Amino acid sequence: MKWRRHRDARPGIREKDLVDTWQVVSLLLDYPDDVLLGRVPMLRGVVEGLPDAQRMPLLEFLDHLTSARLGALQREYVDTFDVTRKCSLHLTYFTSGDTRRRGVALVEFKQAYRRAGLEFDSEVELPDHLCVVLEFGAMQDWATAWHLLTRHRVGVEVLRAGLAQRDSRWLPVLEALRSTLPPLEGSDTEALLRLVEQGPPQEEVGLEPYAIDPRLNPRPEPADTTAMLGTTIPVGAPR
Numbered sequence: 001m002k003w004r005r006h007r008d009a010r011p012g013i014r015e016k017d018l019v020d021t022w023q024v025v026s027l028l029l030d031y032p033d034d035v036l037l038g039r040v041p042m043l044r045g046v047v048e049g050l051p052d053a054q055r056m057p058l059l060e061f062l063d064h065l066t067s068a069r070l071g072a073l074q075r076e077y078v079d080t081f082d083v084t085r086k087c088s089l090h091l092t093y094f095t096s097g098d099t100r101r102r103g104v105a106l107v108e109f110k111q112a113y114r115r116a117g118l119e120f121d122s123e124v125e126l127p128d129h130l131c132v133v134l135e136f137g138a139m140q141d142w143a144t145a146w147h148l149l150t151r152h153r154v155g156v157e158v159l160r161a162g163l164a165q166r167d168s169r170w171l172p173v174l175e176a177l178r179s180t181l182p183p184l185e186g187s188d189t190e191a192l193l194r195l196v197e198q199g200p201p202q203e204e205v206g207l208e209p210y211a212i213d214p215r216l217n218p219r220p221e222p223a224d225t226t227a228m229l230g231t232t233i234p235v236g237a238p239r
Contacts, residue, residue, distance in 0.1 A: 012180075013180060017051055017054065017130070018052055018136065018140050020046055020049070020050060021050060021054045021058075022135075022137050022163070023056075023134070024058060024136065025134055025173055026134035026135040027039065027043065027131075027187055028058070028061060028065075029064075031074070031077055032206060033070070033074075036065075040066055043058075043062060043219050044059070044062055045147075047062065053176075054176045054179055057172035057173065058173065058176045060172045061170070061172045061173050077170075080163070080168055081170075084166070086158060086162060087162040087168070089159070090128050090129055091128045091130060091133065091152040091155030091156070092105040092128045093128075094151065095155065105152075106122075106127065107131075109127035109148065110127050112144050116136075117141075118140060118141075122232075128152070130155070130156070131143050150181065156174070160178060181215065229237065
């Protein structure tokens with residue numbers, strides 16, 4: 001399933017607001033730890049400068065973040081993103097599931113990064129992880145990330161639907177991301193509803209070298225997505 005209608009659409013917000021939103025979202029969707037909590041004042045300062053559509057949901061989440069106990073937040077994160085199939089942060093999982101097609105889709109992500117000048121290290125994270133795509137877009141090549149997000153828009157939408165079903169505290173973060181993307185229309189919405197109902201396709205053979213189901217991996221030490229890209233840019237820094 002491909003969302004061809006919007007693949008060549010252009011962002012409806014300024015480039016700086018786009019990349020700042022993606023940078024903040026990539027950090028807020030990562031595994032919560034003391035480092036993230038320490039960044040809240042900085043993130044709030046960046047978010048305050050964004051348009052309403054991005055600022056309001058992100059401020060809502062930041063308020064949740066500062067009022068929650070870290071241990072409870074971490075348990076909720078694992079239960080949401082590592083256990084629940086419809087809340088996977090891996091974009092190709094929703095359309096390819098545990099099938100041979102997923103390996104091909106993941107290679108397409110790596111090739112897109114390579115064309116943009118980045119050699120991606122799959123030993124750290126899979127290339128279709130939403131935080132990785134957003135970090136790449138914010139730090140290196142927003143146009144390539146835009147293409148990946150719109151091409152795999154169904155992953156964003158199923159994730160959003162899964163978070164809405166759970167009334168998840170992370171739902172506003174997805175809403176902020178969606179506000180930077182073209183709206184769904186007509187047949188796109190109908191196709192999404194069918195996929196949400198049916199769930200990802202299943203097939204347990206032929207996935208090498210990317211036979212990794214995010215639901216089955218024990219969580220290692222929290223990974224910083226900036227390490228996946230091999231560089232660091234402060235949120236809101238001039239580009």
